[in-house]
Amino acid sequence: MKTAKSFLQELRSNTAGNTLAMAGMAMFPLAAMIGGGVDVSRIYLVQTRLQQACDAGALAGRRQMGGGTWTANSNAANTAAENMFKANFDTDAFGSYDGTSSFSENAGTVTGVASVKVDMAVMQMFGFGTKNVSVECDASMSIPNTDVMFVLDTTGSMNCPDTGSTYCSNNGNREASNARIRGLRSAVKCFYETLAKRDSDEDCGSTPASGSENTAHLRFGFVPYSTNVNVGKLLPNDYIADNWTYQSREAISTVENVVVDYTPGTPYLYGSNYYYDGGWSSRSTIETHYDVRNSSACSALQPADYDDMSGSEGSRYDEYSWTSGGQQITRWYVDVRGTRYDYSRSYSSSRDRCQIKLRTRDIVEQREYRQVNTPVYEQQQVFSHYDYKPVTFDVSALKAGGSNWNDSLDLPVGNEGLDTGVAWDGCIEERQTVRTSNFSPIPTAAYDLNIDLVPTTGNPATQWGPLLDEAVWGRYNSYGSRTTSTVSTSSNLSRNYSYTCANEARKLQRWDTPSDFDSYLDNLDAIGSTYHDIGLIWGARLLSPTGIFASENAASDTGGAIDRHLIFMTDGDTVTSSSQYTSYGVEWYDRRRTSASSSPSTNDLTTQVNSRFLAMCSAIKNKNITLWVVSFGNGVSAGSITNLQNCATSGKFYNASNSSELLENFRSIANDISQLRLTN
Structure with missing residues (x-):
């Protein structure tokens, strides 16, 4: 029989039952580890799905908002966000409950907040109860680096009403109250x-x-x-040609002897006219003679009337020239002022007296002079007619350097080929x-x-x-029909085309x-x-x-x-x-x-x-x-x-x-x- 001491010693050295005890002791931490993994997985899954739903809601709300406001159309954007959130997350999913969500907007960015509660399954045994899971999300409309070019029809029909089927060409080139151009x-x-x-x-x-x-x-x-x-005026000068051909006209000239001057002739008096300037003076006695036997003797003593025109000629006036027989005739007038002397007599037979009396009056002599001038000739180019045809012009005068432009230039398309200003729009x-x-x-x-x-x-x-519309002419023949042939005429043809510039x-x-x-x-x-x-x-x-x-x-x-x-x-x-x-x-x-x-x-x-x-x-x-x-x-x-x-x-x-x-x-x-x- 074994003693107590030997039994204890044998028991201490025997390990056959230790594994069971150790396994029993390990059950608690192992359960915690497994339960924790299960519950954490549930929380992670709920949070992931909650985040996805929040993101989807924010995106839906921002898309619905578009370029408008968050509250437009009875809060349609917020409604879209909430509906999208609900479509992507069931608040009862994975054991979650008491779910909440809300969305708001600031400066174009939609922000969402969502949360749910999740009860722990296994971890409740270890004192862990309910877990709150929450997420946030933001969504915005961002513009990448973007260039937008609008090519817009601005033709005459854009003046017409934006509705209706009645034909409208250009509405008289006036915008209707509901014109398409306004829309x-x-x-x-x-x-x-x-x-x-x-x-x-x-x-x-x-x-x-x-x-x-x-x-x-x-x-x-x-x-x-x-x-x-x-x-055109958006382009650098080098992108526009220096010379360009237009349906235009060219002035044609011929060489002729042209009078360039006249050699002056000798002035001569052509004629005179007299006219009074003012009234007569009162008569006054200037001589008294006695012992005059009769009236006839008195008459013999009366001086003859006369005009004194000894004054100087005044300045030329009303000068005028004309040609006759190839010569130039120049006419002008000058005035000479003078005095008219008018004598009379008075005879007294009782006293044998003869008195001589005088009155005066201012008089003007208008003298007409003429001068025949001999022409001086020189050979020159003289306008003959226009040739209407394609003509190449130097248009480089529009260039003002770099990307700067002048608004017009002079071209020889004016009357008889004279330079005239041509505008460029x-x-x-x-x-x-x-x-x-x-x-x-x-x-x-x-x-x-x-x-x-x-x-x-x-x-x-x-x-x-x-594009220079003022340098362009159509051309037509004597029957009024268009032609591509050169048309020679001294007339100014009409511009038989139409032109508009946007x-x-x-x-x-x-x-x-x-x-x-x-x-x-x-x-x-x-x-x-x-x-x-x-x-x-x-x-x-x-x-x-x-x-x-x-x-x-x-x-x-x-x-x-x-x-x-x-x-x-x-x-x-x-x-x-x-x-x-x-x-x-x-x-x-x-x-x-x-x-x-x-x-x-x-x-x-x-x-x-x-x-x-x-x-x-x-x-x-x-x-x-x-x-x-x-x-x-x-x-x-x-x-x-x-x-x-x-x-x-x-x-x-x-x-x-x-x-x-x-x-x-x-x-x-x-x-x-x-x-x-x-x-x-």
């Missing part, structure tokens, strides 16, 4: 408010929040277009083009459709010319002062016909980062990349006429893009404009420029709508039937250009 101004101003976050003078339904002004690289440019575009004639109907691809020699070709100084094919375009620039932006739009005039191609060509040139304004457009001031957008808006079909003076000259006479051998029809010109327009659409999209196209009003044909849809970047075509829809279209474009992002 366009409103839409562009509200676009500016939405994107730039600056308050224009337009009522856009809300006012940009204070402090929300965009400070990124954001520039706007404008190309108003109709028959022509006004871009800034519209241009396009550079070299080609006659073709195939623009896929654009022909290499069609420099007018080359967005980026920088002109070569001295090479007019690559340069532009000033408002001056604006290069891309910041518009930090809203009043400047408003003023530019308010001064847009609606006049002229619809040539879509020339507007789009110059919108692309002014926007391109690799063309004639590459130094200004390639990158932001900090060297960052720029998103580029061109917004093209029109209210109608292409409208052309061979009698228009366009960027390609007077179409009937110049025929730069139609057959040289026949007069262009309206269909020929319209086909050319539409084909070039579509070619330019493709060229713009190929430059990674987003091309937005907006059709405005009910006057656009189905064919034109198709062209406009094909022109736009995919998904970027809008069709507005009235000004309200146009405003919403522009606001939608502005919101799409903005980038919605999470701040936190």
Whole structure:
């Protein structure tokens, strides 16, 4: 039998039951670890889903807010935020409860706060009860570095009412009370408010929040277009040719013997006239004779009347010359003042007395002199007639250095070839083009459709010319029909063409002062016909980062990349006429893009404009420029709508039937250009 001591010693050395005891003791920390992991995972999952829902709500609210205010449309933005939050998070999910969420906006940034409670599952055994889970989220609309070029139809039809189907050409060149041009101004101003976050003078339904002004690289440019575009004075002097050819006239002269002077002849008295100046003096006795036997003897003593004209001749007056028989005859008058002496007698037979009496009167002698002058001849060029034809003029006097321009120059197109002032408003004639109907691809020699070709100084094919309507004449024959032949006549022919120049375009620039932006739009005039191609060509040139304004457009001031957008808006079909003076000259006479051998029809010109327009659409999209196209009003044909849809970047075509829809279209474009992002 073992002793107690030996039993204890044996028990101390026996480890067969230790594992169970140790396992029992480890159950509590192990349960805590596993339970903690489960509950932490639940909390993390709830917090993640809560954050996602908060983010979604903030983004939805900010998108709904757009360019307006947080409280607009009965708090629609807040409602959208809450609905999106609820759609993404069920407050009973994962055992959570008592969920709350709220959203607010400040300076364009939407902030959300959300929280729920989560009861611990396993960790309650260790004294841990309910966990509060909360998150915050921010969302804002930020503008990346962005350039926006507006190419806007400002043709005559933009004066017409923005609704209705009644035909309207130009409304008498007066804006209707609800004119389309007014709707366009409103839409562009509200676009500016939405994107730039600056308050224009337009009522856009809300006012940009204070402090929300965009400070990124954001520039706007404008190309108003109709028959022509006004871009010339935005260009450096070297981009305009020194010499340009116009449908004009040249004064033709001949050599003739011209009288340049006269050799004076000898003056001679041609005749005289006398007239009294004032009345007679009173008679006075100047002699008394006595012992005169009779009246006859008294008569013998009376002196004879006479005129004393011994005074000097006065100055010449009423001098006049005329020619007769090749000689010049000059006539003039001089006056000589004198006195007329008038004697009388009085005889008294009773006293044999004879008295001699005298009265006087001032008299003027008007003497007419003449002089025959011999002509002196010299051979000179003398005006004969005008030749109406294409004439090349030196137009370099418009250049004032750098990018400065004069508003006019003198050209020899005045009366009988005299120099006369010719004004330049800034519209241009396009550079070299080609006659073709195939623009896929654009022909290499069609420099007018080359967005980026920088002109070569001295090479007019690559340069532009000033559009000078006062230097241009149409020409017609004796039957009144147009002709491309030279017409020789001494008459001043009428200008049988029409001309309009759109408002001056604006290069891309910041518009930090809203009043400047408003003023530019308010001064847009609606006049002229619809040539879509020339507007789009110059919108692309002014926007391109690799063309004639590459130094200004390639990158932001900090060297960052720029998103580029061109917004093209029109209210109608292409409208052309061979009698228009366009960027390609007077179409009937110049025929730069139609057959040289026949007069262009309206269909020929319209086909050319539409084909070039579509070619330019493709060229713009190929430059990674987003091309937005907006059709405005009910006057656009189905064919034109198709062209406009094909022109736009995919998904970027809008069709507005009235000004309200146009405003919403522009606001939608502005919101799409903005980038919605999470701040936190």
